[in-house]
Every structure is written in C-alpha cells, then in structure tokens.
Amino acid sequence: MPGQNIRRSFDQELRSLANQIGAMGGHAERMVEQAVGALVSGDTELARIVIENDAFLDLKEREIGENAVAIIAKRQPMAGDLREIVGAIRISSDLERVGDLAKNIAKRVAAIAEVRQPTQLFRGISALSDLALAQLKEVLDAYASRLPDKISFVRDRDEDIDAMYTSLFRELLTYMMEDPRNITACTHLVFCAKNIERVGDHATNIAETVYHIITGATLPAERPKEDMSHRVTAPGSVQKGG
Amino acid sequence: MPGQNIRRSFDQELRSLANQIGAMGGHAERMVEQAVGALVSGDTELARIVIENDAFLDLKEREIGENAVAIIAKRQPMAGDLREIVGAIRISSDLERVGDLAKNIAKRVAAIAEVRQPTQLFRGISALSDLALAQLKEVLDAYASRLPDKISFVRDRDEDIDAMYTSLFRELLTYMMEDPRNITACTHLVFCAKNIERVGDHATNIAETVYHIITGATLPAERPKEDMSHRVTAPGSVQKGG
Numbered sequence: 001m002p003g004q005n006i007r008r009s010f011d012q013e014l015r016s017l018a019n020q021i022g023a024m025g026g027h028a029e030r031m032v033e034q035a036v037g038a039l040v041s042g043d044t045e046l047a048r049i050v051i052e053n054d055a056f057l058d059l060k061e062r063e064i065g066e067n068a069v070a071i072i073a074k075r076q077p078m079a080g081d082l083r084e085i086v087g088a089i090r091i092s093s094d095l096e097r098v099g100d101l102a103k104n105i106a107k108r109v110a111a112i113a114e115v116r117q118p119t120q121l122f123r124g125i126s127a128l129s130d131l132a133l134a135q136l137k138e139v140l141d142a143y144a145s146r147l148p149d150k151i152s153f154v155r156d157r158d159e160d161i162d163a164m165y166t167s168l169f170r171e172l173l174t175y176m177m178e179d180p181r182n183i184t185a186c187t188h189l190v191f192c193a194k195n196i197e198r199v200g201d202h203a204t205n206i207a208e209t210v211y212h213i214i215t216g217a218t219l220p221a222e223r224p225k226e227d228m229s230h231r232v233t234a235p236g237s238v239q240k241g242g
Numbered sequence: 243m244p245g246q247n248i249r250r251s252f253d254q255e256l257r258s259l260a261n262q263i264g265a266m267g268g269h270a271e272r273m274v275e276q277a278v279g280a281l282v283s284g285d286t287e288l289a290r291i292v293i294e295n296d297a298f299l300d301l302k303e304r305e306i307g308e309n310a311v312a313i314i315a316k317r318q319p320m321a322g323d324l325r326e327i328v329g330a331i332r333i334s335s336d337l338e339r340v341g342d343l344a345k346n347i348a349k350r351v352a353a354i355a356e357v358r359q360p361t362q363l364f365r366g367i368s369a370l371s372d373l374a375l376a377q378l379k380e381v382l383d384a385y386a387s388r389l390p391d392k393i394s395f396v397r398d399r400d401e402d403i404d405a406m407y408t409s410l411f412r413e414l415l416t417y418m419m420e421d422p423r424n425i426t427a428c429t430h431l432v433f434c435a436k437n438i439e440r441v442g443d444h445a446t447n448i449a450e451t452v453y454h455i456i457t458g459a460t461l462p463a464e465r466p467k468e469d470m471s472h473r474v475t476a477p478g479s480v481q482k483g484g
Contacts, residue, residue, distance in 0.1 A: 111475050
C-alpha cells in the first residue's frame with residue numbers, strides 16, 4: 001500500500017524532528033545546570049566548556065528549521081501535522097535562546113570569580129536555577145509524552161520564579177548599598193539571575209507551544225504574572241527631592 | 243486563466259503578510275523610541291502607554307503565525323514562497339521581542355524617576371538607542387524593498403552598538419562605585435542599556451532572515467562580535483585576596 005508507506009515514512013520524519021528537539025532540550029538543560037554550577041564554584045574552565053557548547057544549539061536550531069521547511073515542502077501537511085512541524089521550529093528557537101542565556105551566565109563567571117562575592121548570594125541563584133530547570137524538564141517531558149496535563153502547572157509555577165527573582169534583585173541591590181566592593185559582582189549576578197528568570201519564561205513559551213501542538217487550541221495570551229523587579233528601589237536610595 | 247488567478251491571489255496573500263510585518267515593524271520602532279523618550283524625560287504616563295501598546299505586537303505575532311500556517315496549508319508553497327512565509331514567522335517573532343524589550347524599559351521608568359539619577363547617563367542611553375533604531379529601520383527597509391545590499395552593513399554596525407553598550411556598562415558601574423545613592427537608578431539603567439543592545443541583536447537576526455528570503459542563501463552563522471560587558475570589573479572592585 002503506497003499510501004501507508006508514505007504515511008509511515010512521514011511519521012518517521014516527524015519522529016526524527018521530535019528526537020532532534022529532545023536532544024536540543026537535554027543539551028540546553030545541561031548548559032544551564034553547568035553554567036550555574038560554574039558560577040557558584042567559580043569554575044572558569046567549566047564556564048569555557050559551556051560557552052563552547054552553545055554552538056551545538058545554534059547548529060541544531062538551523063538544522064531543525066531546514067528539516068521542517070523541507071518536510072513542509074515535500075509532504076504538504078495539514079492540521080495536526082503542520083502544527084507539529086511549526087511547533088518544532090518554535091520550540092527549537094526557545095531552546096536556542098535558553099542556550100544563549102546559559103552562555104551569557106557562563107561568560108560572567110570570570111568577572112565574578114575575580115572580585116569579592118558575598119557567597120550567600122549564590123544560594124539564591126542556585127535555588128532560582130533549580131526552579132527554572134524543573135520547569136524546563138517538565139515541558140520537555142510533556143512534549144515527549146504528549147500529555148498536556150502538566151502544562152498549566154508550568155505556567156503557574158513561573159510565578160514562583162518571578163517572585164524569587166524579584167526578591168533576589170532586591171537582595172542584590174541591598175548588598176551593593178551596604179558595600180561598594182560588592183557592586184561589580186552583584187551587577188553581574190543580577191544579570192545572571194535575570195537570565196535564569198528568562199529560562200523560566202522560555203519554559204512557559206514551550207509549554208504554550210506544546211499545548212497548541214497537542215490540542216490545536218491556544219492557552220489564553222494573557223499571562224497572569226511578571227517579575228516585579230522593575231519596581232524595586234533599594235531602601236538606601238535617595239528619593240527625588242530627598 | 244485559473245492558474246494565473248490562483249497565483250495572483252497567492253501573491254496578494256504574501257503581500258498582505260509582508261504588510262503585516264511592516265505594521266509590526268513600525269509599531270516596534272515607535273515603542274523603542276517612546277520607551278527611551280519616557281526614560282530620559284521621566285515621563286511615567288508615556289511609559290504606561292508603551293506598556294499598553296505591547297499587546298498589539300503579541301496579537302500581531304499570533305495573527306501572522308496563524309496566517310502563515312493557513313497559507314502553507316492552502317497553497318503548499320515551494321522554495322522562495324515558502325522562505326517568504328517562514329521568514330515572516332521569524333521576523334514577527336523578533337519584532338515581538340523588540341516590543342518586549344521596549345516594554346521592559348518602560349516598566350523601569352517609574353523606579354528610575356523616583357530616585358536620584360546622574361542625568362549625563364541618559365546621553366549614553368539615547369545615543370545607544372539611536373544606533374539600534376537606525377539598524378532596525380534599515381533592516382525593515384531592506385525587507386520592504388527586497389534590496390539585500392545594505393544587509394551586511396547592519397551586521398557590521400552591530401559591533402558599534404556592542405562597543406557602546408560595553409562602555410556604558412563600565413560607566414554605570416563607575417557611577418555606582420562613586421556614590422551608592424546612584425545604585426538603584428544605575429542598576430535599572432544597566433538593564434535598559436542591555437535591552438537596547440538586544441534590540442540591535444534582533445535587527446541583526448532580521449537582517450539574516452531577510453537575506454535568506456531574498457537570496458535563499460545563509461549569512462555565515464558565526465558572528466564576529468559580541469558585547470564585552472561580561473568581562474568588565476569596575477576599577478574600585480576589591481580583587482580576590484586584595
């Protein structure tokens with residue numbers, strides 16, 4: 001039956017696309033984990049490896065994009081299949097960005113290792129990263145298993161990440177105020193924290209894409225939350241006119 | 243001639259997609275311009291408008307994605323047409339991110355307006371934003387005109403943005419060191435500067451997509467440059483063991 005054969009080899013192509021996404025996801029998770037590990041331990045060699053490893057995700061994103069377009073051109077897919085393919089393009093782009101964020105953390109390791117750091121700050125960074133990585137793992141599992149039930153939790157828990165990031169932001173400002181010698185490390189750390197918070201956002205994006213792939217429906221566009229760090233002013237700041 | 247009619251109405255759909263991108267582009271440019279304007283003048287009302295205006299880009303990105311997928315399903319396009327449509331998805335995603343970055347700047351306006359700011363810092367932010375906006379305008383013109391000649395310049399000039407951002411980062415650290423009362427404003431401003439630098443990155447992404455749409459070829463993946471702020475430590479930082 002030629003029709004069945006075509007369908008079978010098409011399914012094979014879709015599975016291969018999903019496997020490539022799985023490989024990207026595992027790689028991106030590892031990069032974040034290692035970047036934060038390098039940061040906490042001041043391990044500039046590990047940081048160098050993370051930076052080098054980012055090229056894999058750039059390459060994979062490009063490959064997935066090219067494969068996806070080739071499959072569309074060849075198979076002219078409809079409905080669910082098309083969602084699957086366009087979804088793969090979107091997820092690969094989110095994962096590529098997660099890699100960039102990990103790289104960005106890794107790039108700051110040397111500058112932070114060079115100067116005095118209040119080590120208690122690393123605890124907050126580690127906890128934030130644990131949350132973001134748990135989210136990422138969950139959405140990648142949902143993508144692999146095609147089970148949508150966990151997806152709404154991912155979005156809910158993104159609020160926890162935002163809240164933790166905002167409190168870390170405030171803490172970092174306070175350390176800078178207390179002792180100007182903390183300024184360099186804390187400024188870099190505030191970026192690292194922001195990068196981790198963004199990993200959580202990308203996990204949420206992926207959750208939305210996975211939901212769309214599985215159900216064909218769209219989670220409401222409105223996200224209930226956001227990080228509140230943009231409103232934070234440190235207690236010691238001079239108020240205008242003050 | 244039904245074939246000609248089909249082609250004509252297909253071309254019409256492609257033009258409509260390109261027009262939607264053009265509208266998103268103009269909107270995104272305006273948002274960045276207004277966000278930086280609000281920042282420099284401490285205009286929290288303008289900032290509020292920018293934040294509200296972001297919803298338009300989110301909606302448009304979604305619409306373009308849906309239109310693009312519908313066109314692919316209906317027309318089953320090949321080669322250049324398919325590049326055009328997939329390119330529109332990519333560009334809309336970059337423009338949506340530019341809007342997010344403008345919104346992020348706008349959200350910090352209130353916190354910065356509340357505290358003491360060294361006003362000379364705004365000059366650097368304005369100059370950085372002028373460069374990034376010029377880049378964005380150039381790539382959107384290249385997209386609209388389908389003339390690839392300016393595209394390589396966009397990438398070259400992204401280096402200028404990175405260099406200017408790195409020097410601004412250093413300057414901001416120095417102000418924080420000089421006077422802890424600058425810390426809150428400078429920490430928010432360093433994020434604003436980073437957001438503007440990222441607008442330049444998205445302009446570069448768009449340049450790469452436009453080049454691919456027009457020529458079918460890919461600019462080399464390797465970008466020659468990056469911002470160097472991750473290496474910056476302020477002169478007054480205590481070195482380890484120091």
